[in-house]
Amino acid sequence: MTPQLLSDIHAVILAGGSGTRFWPLSREACPKQMLQIVGEDTLLRQTIKRINGFVPTENIWIVTTEDKAQDTKFHLLPMGSLTEKIQFIREPLGRNTAPAIGLAAVYLNHLSPNSVMVVMPSDHAIPENEKFLSDLKVAIEGAKEDNLVTFGIKPNRPETGYGYIKIVNHMKTESKGLLRVERFVEKPDLEKAKTYISNSSYFWNSGIFVWKTSKILSEIQIHLPPLYQTLKAIESLLFQLDKPKELNEPNKLYELYSSLDPVSIDYGIMERSLNVLMVPATFQWSDLGSWSALDEVVDKDKEGNILKGNTIDIGSQNSIIFSGERLVATIGLQDMVVVDTPDATLVTPKERVQEVRKIVETLKQKGREEHLIHKTVERPWGSYTVLEKGEGYKIKRVVLKPGARLSLQLHRKRSEHWVVVSGIAKVTRDNETYLVHTNESTYIPIHTKHRLENPQGGFLQIIEVQNGNYLEEDDIERFSDDYDRI
Amino acid sequence: MTPQLLSDIHAVILAGGSGTRFWPLSREACPKQMLQIVGEDTLLRQTIKRINGFVPTENIWIVTTEDKAQDTKFHLLPMGSLTEKIQFIREPLGRNTAPAIGLAAVYLNHLSPNSVMVVMPSDHAIPENEKFLSDLKVAIEGAKEDNLVTFGIKPNRPETGYGYIKIVNHMKTESKGLLRVERFVEKPDLEKAKTYISNSSYFWNSGIFVWKTSKILSEIQIHLPPLYQTLKAIESLLFQLDKPKELNEPNKLYELYSSLDPVSIDYGIMERSLNVLMVPATFQWSDLGSWSALDEVVDKDKEGNILKGNTIDIGSQNSIIFSGERLVATIGLQDMVVVDTPDATLVTPKERVQEVRKIVETLKQKGREEHLIHKTVERPWGSYTVLEKGEGYKIKRVVLKPGARLSLQLHRKRSEHWVVVSGIAKVTRDNETYLVHTNESTYIPIHTKHRLENPQGGFLQIIEVQNGNYLEEDDIERFSDDYDRI
Numbered sequence: 001m002t003p004q005l006l007s008d009i010h011a012v013i014l015a016g017g018s019g020t021r022f023w024p025l026s027r028e029a030c031p032k033q034m035l036q037i038v039g040e041d042t043l044l045r046q047t048i049k050r051i052n053g054f055v056p057t058e059n060i061w062i063v064t065t066e067d068k069a070q071d072t073k074f075h076l077l078p079m080g081s082l083t084e085k086i087q088f089i090r091e092p093l094g095r096n097t098a099p100a101i102g103l104a105a106v107y108l109n110h111l112s113p114n115s116v117m118v119v120m121p122s123d124h125a126i127p128e129n130e131k132f133l134s135d136l137k138v139a140i141e142g143a144k145e146d147n148l149v150t151f152g153i154k155p156n157r158p159e160t161g162y163g164y165i166k167i168v169n170h171m172k173t174e175s176k177g178l179l180r181v182e183r184f185v186e187k188p189d190l191e192k193a194k195t196y197i198s199n200s201s202y203f204w205n206s207g208i209f210v211w212k213t214s215k216i217l218s219e220i221q222i223h224l225p226p227l228y229q230t231l232k233a234i235e236s237l238l239f240q241l242d243k244p245k246e247l248n249e250p251n252k253l254y255e256l257y258s259s260l261d262p263v264s265i266d267y268g269i270m271e272r273s274l275n276v277l278m279v280p281a282t283f284q285w286s287d288l289g290s291w292s293a294l295d296e297v298v299d300k301d302k303e304g305n306i307l308k309g310n311t312i313d314i315g316s317q318n319s320i321i322f323s324g325e326r327l328v329a330t331i332g333l334q335d336m337v338v339v340d341t342p343d344a345t346l347v348t349p350k351e352r353v354q355e356v357r358k359i360v361e362t363l364k365q366k367g368r369e370e371h372l373i374h375k376t377v378e379r380p381w382g383s384y385t386v387l388e389k390g391e392g393y394k395i396k397r398v399v400l401k402p403g404a405r406l407s408l409q410l411h412r413k414r415s416e417h418w419v420v421v422s423g424i425a426k427v428t429r430d431n432e433t434y435l436v437h438t439n440e441s442t443y444i445p446i447h448t449k450h451r452l453e454n455p456q457g458g459f460l461q462i463i464e465v466q467n468g469n470y471l472e473e474d475d476i477e478r479f480s481d482d483y484d485r486i
Numbered sequence: 487m488t489p490q491l492l493s494d495i496h497a498v499i500l501a502g503g504s505g506t507r508f509w510p511l512s513r514e515a516c517p518k519q520m521l522q523i524v525g526e527d528t529l530l531r532q533t534i535k536r537i538n539g540f541v542p543t544e545n546i547w548i549v550t551t552e553d554k555a556q557d558t559k560f561h562l563l564p565m566g567s568l569t570e571k572i573q574f575i576r577e578p579l580g581r582n583t584a585p586a587i588g589l590a591a592v593y594l595n596h597l598s599p600n601s602v603m604v605v606m607p608s609d610h611a612i613p614e615n616e617k618f619l620s621d622l623k624v625a626i627e628g629a630k631e632d633n634l635v636t637f638g639i640k641p642n643r644p645e646t647g648y649g650y651i652k653i654v655n656h657m658k659t660e661s662k663g664l665l666r667v668e669r670f671v672e673k674p675d676l677e678k679a680k681t682y683i684s685n686s687s688y689f690w691n692s693g694i695f696v697w698k699t700s701k702i703l704s705e706i707q708i709h710l711p712p713l714y715q716t717l718k719a720i721e722s723l724l725f726q727l728d729k730p731k732e733l734n735e736p737n738k739l740y741e742l743y744s745s746l747d748p749v750s751i752d753y754g755i756m757e758r759s760l761n762v763l764m765v766p767a768t769f770q771w772s773d774l775g776s777w778s779a780l781d782e783v784v785d786k787d788k789e790g791n792i793l794k795g796n797t798i799d800i801g802s803q804n805s806i807i808f809s810g811e812r813l814v815a816t817i818g819l820q821d822m823v824v825v826d827t828p829d830a831t832l833v834t835p836k837e838r839v840q841e842v843r844k845i846v847e848t849l850k851q852k853g854r855e856e857h858l859i860h861k862t863v864e865r866p867w868g869s870y871t872v873l874e875k876g877e878g879y880k881i882k883r884v885v886l887k888p889g890a891r892l893s894l895q896l897h898r899k900r901s902e903h904w905v906v907v908s909g910i911a912k913v914t915r916d917n918e919t920y921l922v923h924t925n926e927s928t929y930i931p932i933h934t935k936h937r938l939e940n941p942q943g944g945f946l947q948i949i950e951v952q953n954g955n956y957l958e959e960d961d962i963e964r965f966s967d968d969y970d971r972i
Contacts, residue, residue: 312849315841327510327831328830328833329510330833331835331838331839332835333833340831344814345814345826346817347815347816347822348818349819355800359817370813388883390907391908393908397876419951421953422879439901467924467925
């Protein structure tokens with residue numbers, strides 16, 4: 001493959017999912033793609049690493065919703081210089097995969113009409129990168145010949161949680177390792193799944209797709225005409241104004257986008273198109289659809305357990321026990337899932353993990369917070385952990401990376417006491433700037449402009465005691481920020 | 487019964503147990519008798535209320551070990567004026583029930599040679615007080631005729647966790663409702679337990695005993711002569727010096743007491759004595775030997791679950807789910823026990839709850855702390871909660887009751903920042919005394935005498951950030967204390 005070709009290939013990573021099925025580890029502000037549950041990095045960053053270098057970093061596009069975009073950008077910061085080059089496509093709100101892919105196709109088609117786009121979910125596990133890239137090359141060749149190309153995974157169990165792909169004839173290969181798809185099959189019941197697994201014409205649908213931008217747009221025109229019309233309108237809105245990467249008419253865009261039917265690309269296009277080919281994947285794959293999916297991709301101990309964090313177990317088997325710093329003690333569990341986080345614990349048999357969604361639903365209905373954010377929130381400058389909330393006060397541990405600083409800010413409804421427990425803080429308060437050493441404290445009165453900074457090479461750690469009647473994160477007015485949050 | 491008679495009756499409450507089987511709710515510093523797991527008060531306070539009024543409060547004796555005595559006294563403070571009247575017998579260390587009861591008998595026999603002692607464990611559940619007292623009257627009559635009297639519980643299941651009592655003839659009553667005991671039977675296997683339950687001559691051994699102090703001492707003389715010899719030596723030590731309620735020769739006492747064999751009263755006396763009668767109990771009873779014992783004494787919902795605290799459950803059955811403020815979400819559990827505390831969570835099937843002991847053993851071996859104290863520690867002046875421990879710092883929330891104050895104290899290895907989050911604090915620091923209002927802070931340098939006081943009618947709440955290289959509770963020098971801890 002020539003460098004010329006590669007620059008015509010774009011990777012579109014779908015990162016709009018909320019991943020409630022990994023609660024309590026996943027939260028609205030920390031969806032599944034931002035979790036490190038398999039492998040040595042988070043799923044999103046693994047996905048980027050998987051494709052980066054195969055395509056130029058500038059050709060990596062992340063599609064996510066407006067409300068997740070900033071956190072997603074922050075999430076990429078540990079990737080260093082890559083971060084600046086990766087491009088974002090912001091959906092005004094989530095409308096399932098067909099609109100998301102359509103929006104990306106509009107962008108890419110405008111940029112480079114003959115380019116090939118590789119659509120990748122951001123929250124799947126694919127441990128064997130070389131095999132994936134090798135299969136991807138085959139798919140790209142098929143895509144260039146105006147096919148929609150997908151990847152089929154050879155089933156090893158009668159899985160009811162996946163959609164299936166039926167090929168026309170498992171012996172007959174189209175050119176260069178591609179098989180013709182007869183149809184896409186929705187998630188089957190166990191009975192049907194058992195027949196599929198004994199039939200070599202059935203594969204799991206991996207949700208990874210390769211096609212030319214022009215081709216997917218013409219398929220959308222055929223099979224989802226209302227989506228096509230709206231995409232054309234969005235295209236005029238975005239590009240007539242000659243600011244291709246900015247959403248300069250956010251209200252109009254929101255109006256257009258929110259009018260779309262939330263339909264999946266599988267249901268809207270793949271099940272209907274007559275031009276679908278499949279690469280039989282040689283790589284291992286899991287969509288990590290639930291906690292029990294870890295069994296497929298994580299090494300187990302000799303009793304079949306996956307134990308992580310601060311755990312003590314006596315005689316459990318085939319169980320998944322995820323803890324952090326708190327102690328989780330388990331005795332004699334069989335096929336169970338126990339997930340512990342600082343503010344919530346889940347206990348369920350593996351066979352009922354899908355119902356975690358109902359727990360999250362219940363939390364929403366009750367106006368609770370355990371599905372929204374974690375006690376520890378990662379920020380580009382470091383992190384903060386809510387240690388306790390009480391009537392009229394909130395206590396945080398705030399950690400600043402070497403050289404980092406928070407925004408110059410002001411609170412209208414709270415004052416703050418800061419006690420430095422390690423490092424040296426540089427504090428700006430109104431017009432004065434001073435140092436606060438370990439075991440010293442300072443006070444930020446209400447309505448006072450202030451800034452916290454770590455001027456040194458080590459980490460700075462402070463304990464912040466907030467006082468006030470309203471102590472939410474939105475009581476903040478920023479005057480200057482290193483991370484463009486004003 | 488005449489008042490004269492009642493004043494000759496003493497209640498001896500055994501409160502030396504550590505109750506590891508209720509971990510993580512029970513801790514070394516918060517044993518089972520101090521837990522409110524059944525009914526509206528802790529088990530120890532329920533035990534005291536059960537007998538108080540039947541005997542004068544001055545006749546209630548609590549036998550506990552030296553290291554638990556202060557915490558046990560503090561635990562009784564909510565009982566108000568009763569607290570002052572209840573008497574303590576302090577064992578230098580735990581040596582099982584025969585020495586504990588022998589020591590109490592020595593005290594009582596010295597005080598009032600013809601008195602009857604009612605021996606009660608402090609950590610059992612007896613919800614029907616009237617029935618208990620009615621049966622107790624029958625037992626006392628038997629005890630006055632120089633018998634050892636016990637209470638037998640009619641079994642309703644083949645329990646292998648209890649000892650059994652076999653009576654001579656279940657139809658033949660001795661005078662006034664008492665049955666003659668043929669023998670005590672140790673915990674049986676399931677096979678045997680099943681035969682016992684179908685035989686009306688077998689009862690559960692409740693561990694509640696009534697006898698004259700002179701009688702139990704003469705039985706000890708017969709069946710446990712070495713214990714008797716040591717008890718005589720302890721008697722001389724304690725009472726020749728004419729300070730009957732103080733252990734004025736602690737080292738000598740320790741030496742004598744620690745030389746004793748740790749033997750239970752059941753094994754040492756009850757299985758051997760020829761003078762044992764039994765009252766067939768009319769009251770409901772459980773020894774609460776493990777988490778699964780709650781099933782016998784706590785009301786369940788229609789699915790057979792016992793849910794407490796911050797829980798969300800979907801479709802569990804016959805399970806016990808105990809939480810505090812943290813959320814515990816459970817799905818489809820069957821016959822499981824989940825117990826959550828701020829620093830540790832336990833998950834186990836009911837049938838394996840006995841193995842909780844092994845978890846505690848593991849924690850001890852590893853030098854961990856989750857079996858020692860809770861994050862929140864109740865004190866007579868209020869409570870403190872460890873919110874976080876880190877390298878060089880520890881954060882506590884400290885709550886003071888109205889009018890309460892801590893000791894005048896000094897720390898040699900740490901300084902403290904105090905931020906008042908509700909109420910007004912009166913602070914003594916070296917020679918100055920000043921007020922610190924809500925949203926103000928103060929600093930207590932290392933090596934500085936200080937005192938924290940709540941001068942007002944409401945609760946005072948402060949956040950304490952400790953700094954230092956050694957932050958344990960034993961870094962405290964007290965100069966003045968309202969609770970005699972100097």
